[in-house]
Amino acid sequence: xxxxxxxxxxxxxxxxxxxxxxxxxxxxxxxxxxxxxxxxxxxxxxxxxxxxxxxxxxxxxxxxxxxxxxxxxxxxxxxxxxxxxxxxxxxxxxxxxxxxxxxxxxxxxxxxxxxxxxxxxxxxxxxxxxxxxxxxxxxxxxxxxxxxxxxxxxxxxxxxxxxxxxxxxxxxxxxxxxxxxxxxxxxxxxxxxxxxxxxxxxxxxxxxxxxxxxxxxxxxxxxxxxxxxxxxxxxxxxxxxxxxxxxxxxxxxxxxxxxxxxxxxxxxxxxxxxxxxxxxxxxxxxxxxxxxxxxxxxxxxxxxxxxxxxxxxxxxxxxxxxxxxxxxxxxxxxxxxxxxxxxxxxxxxxxxxxxxxxxxxxxxxxxxxxxxxxxxxxxxxxxxxxxxxxxxxxxxxxxxxxxxxxxxxxxxxxxxxxxxxxxxxxxxxxxxxxxxxxxxxxxxx
Numbered sequence: 196x197x198x199x200x201x202x203x204x205x206x207x208x209x210x211x212x213x214x215x216x217x218x219x220x221x222x223x224x225x226x227x228x229x230x231x232x233x234x235x236x237x238x239x240x241x242x243x244x245x246x247x248x249x250x251x252x253x254x255x256x257x258x259x260x261x262x263x264x265x266x267x268x269x270x271x272x273x274x275x276x277x278x279x280x281x282x283x284x285x286x287x288x289x290x291x292x293x294x295x296x297x298x299x300x301x302x303x304x305x306x307x308x309x310x311x312x313x314x315x316x317x318x319x320x321x322x323x324x325x326x327x328x329x330x331x332x333x334x335x336x337x338x339x340x341x342x343x344x345x346x347x348x349x350x351x352x353x354x355x356x357x358x359x360x361x362x363x364x365x366x367x368x369x370x371x372x373x374x375x376x377x378x379x380x381x382x383x384x385x386x387x388x389x390x391x392x393x394x395x396x397x398x399x400x401x402x403x404x405x406x407x408x409x410x411x412x413x414x415x416x417x418x419x420x421x422x423x424x425x426x427x428x429x430x431x432x433x434x435x436x437x438x439x440x441x442x443x444x445x446x447x448x449x450x451x452x453x454x455x456x457x458x459x460x461x462x463x464x465x466x467x468x469x470x471x472x473x474x475x476x477x478x479x480x481x482x483x484x485x486x487x488x489x490x491x492x493x494x495x496x497x498x499x500x501x502x503x504x505x506x507x508x509x510x511x512x513x514x515x516x517x518x519x520x521x522x523x524x525x526x527x528x529x530x531x532x533x534x535x536x537x538x539x540x541x542x543x544x545x546x547x548x549x550x551x552x553x554x555x556x557x558x559x560x561x562x563x564x565x566x567x568x569x570x571x572x573x574x575x576x577x578x579x580x581x582x583x584x585x586x587x588x589x590x591x592x593x594x595x596x597x598x599x600x601x602x603x604x605x606x607x608x609x610x611x612x613x614x615x616x617x618x619x620x621x622x623x624x625x626x627x628x629x630x631x632x633x634x635x636x637x638x639x640x
Contacts, residue, residue: 241270244537248273249287249297250524251280257301260554264544271537281400284599291315296529298538299545304522305596307338307346309637316345317528317535324543327551331564337592338522340639346525347546350560353484354518354589355411355509357578362501364391364478376446376508383455386478392457394450395477397468398613399461401606404447407481408507409609411518412443415509418517418590425519426595429629430636436601436629437622442510444608444618451613461613475499481507484561487572504578511586518582519590520563563591594639597632604628 250257261273276297278286284303290296291310302310310316319325320343328335328347338348360372368389373379383393397403414425417439421428428434450456457477460468472480473491486492492502509516526545532538544550552567554560559572561579571579582589608621 243270243272244534245272245274246299246532246534246537246541247276247297248541249276249278249290249300251278251283251301253277253280256554256558259557260545260550263550264541267544268537268540271540273541280402288599291529294531296531298532298534299526299528299541301349302346302525302527303599304352304525305599305602307522307525307527308340308596308639310527311340311343311345312637315530317530317532317538318343318345319347319528319539319542320344322539322543324546327546327548327564327566330566334563334591338525346522346527347542348522348564349524349526349546349551350522350555351563351591352519352521352523353561354520354582355415355506355516356407356481356483357504357575358408358507359472359480359482359486360503360505361472361475361478361499362503363499364475365503372503372505373508374506376510379508380453380455383450383453387454392459392477393455394460394479394481395457395463395468395471396460396481396613397463397465398610399463399467400465401603401610403465403468403482404609404613405602405606407483409443409447409605411481411507411509412446413440414519415511415517416442418519419512419515423517423590424593424595426593426597426636427638429597430595430633430638432633436625440605440625441618441622444612444621447609448612448618451615456613461610473500484571484575485558487574488557488559502574504574506578506581514586516587517590518587519593520561521592523560595636597629598635600632600635601625601629 248257248261257275261275265271265273284306287296287300287302288306296315302316307316324347325344328338328344334348335344338344338346364370364386365372368385368391370382370385371378373382386393396407417425417434420439421434425439429436429439457471459471459476463471468480469482469486469489470491471477473495475496480486487502495502506516509518526542528535528538528542545554548567552569555562555567555569556571559575562569581587604625608616608625611621612618
């Protein structure tokens with residue numbers, strides 16, 4: 196059987212591992228000016244313009260590329276605004292509805308279809324920066340809205356976020372990397388029996404629960420139950436949330452009940468959980484692909500800490516691991532920008548392959564775009580190679596997405612379970628909350 200990558204209703208055979216030859220410039224040099232052409236000292240001076248750029252990149256991840264753009268385009272000043280990730284979706288929505296949208300911004304994937312459909316995003320179909328996505332036609336199709344392109348997928352959501360582990364702790368107790376749920380639970384029990392906290396989450400920031408282990412299990416469980424498009428099935432009423440969220444919530448609840456999740460998790464932020472793990476206080480941390488680049492990990496005491504990563508214990512259907520990759524950070528331009536040419540120049544500069552490649556590599560971000568030749572962190576190589584296995588099937592994109600309001604309710608349910616709420620109570624609550632926002636789901640037919 197061949198490795199399968201799927202679009203909704205479309206079969207795609209390829210590999211997710213780190214990809215082929217460079218795409219070249221696509222007509223865009225790393226020094227871009229409005230419209231994609233090069234600046235020259237002989238050109239007439241251009242009027243000074245200020246653009247507003249917004250993201251949730253609180254560690255300065257976007258600063259190098261923004262500063263490089265301003266150096267290449269001295270007549271354009273970019274004011275970077277960082278909005279707290281936990282409030283980003285709601286605050287961005289408020290800004291857009293009050294006609295105060297940033298000129299260029301990163302958009303969470305689950306808002307992309309809605310905002311494009313409602314006319315908030317600039318049509319970027321013919322911009323040179325879109326060429327890389329066009330060169331990946333099945334990815335390109337996934338993000339087209341009525342045949343138009345309104346954003347670029349800067350990086351992909353990891354199909355299944357890894358679980359990081361401290362190799363020093365595993366070696367001390369002669370533990371093998373688990374390959375299924377039974378082995379994973381056995382590892383947790385051995386650690387607990389030896390007085391080691393098995394798992395830690397930064398659950399004060401709810402996404403560290405919902406966006407890691409829960410999401411991996413949820414999608415692998417729900418995809419085969421919904422013909423490969425969970426959110427479309429939910430929007431159409433083919434399934435209720437409780438019918439596809441039950442197993443992943445129960446799995447998390449059982450981890451909590453067995454004492455495998457550090458009690459500190461409910462009080463730790465994301466940053467604090469990374470430090471907690473790096474300090475050797477817990478053996479495992481479910482988290483995104485960027486972890487190997489973080490200062491607490493890089494600077495951890497090598498005598499007691501060595502980073503490893505493995506695929507989480509996701510369920511199989513007919514022997515296949517089902518996973519899903521969406522866009523993560525979508526780069527877009529406001530339809531209401533007063534400086535469209537300059538805003539498009541920033542867009543084209545950001546997604547130019549010569550600029551995007553180091554941006555992704557420096558943060559160890561995941562991509563499904565062939566043509567960038569991304570080199571991943573060595574610790575993640577085996578994990579990434581796992582997506583090329585014959586028994587892994589990955590869906591790219593969806594014809595719908597749940598509302599930010601419902602996503603927040605899932606976060607709340609996971610936090611509630613962490614402190615003892617029953618799965619039954621949370622499933623009932625989620626069905627009720629979903630009913631309040633279901634009609635707001637945007638569907639691509």
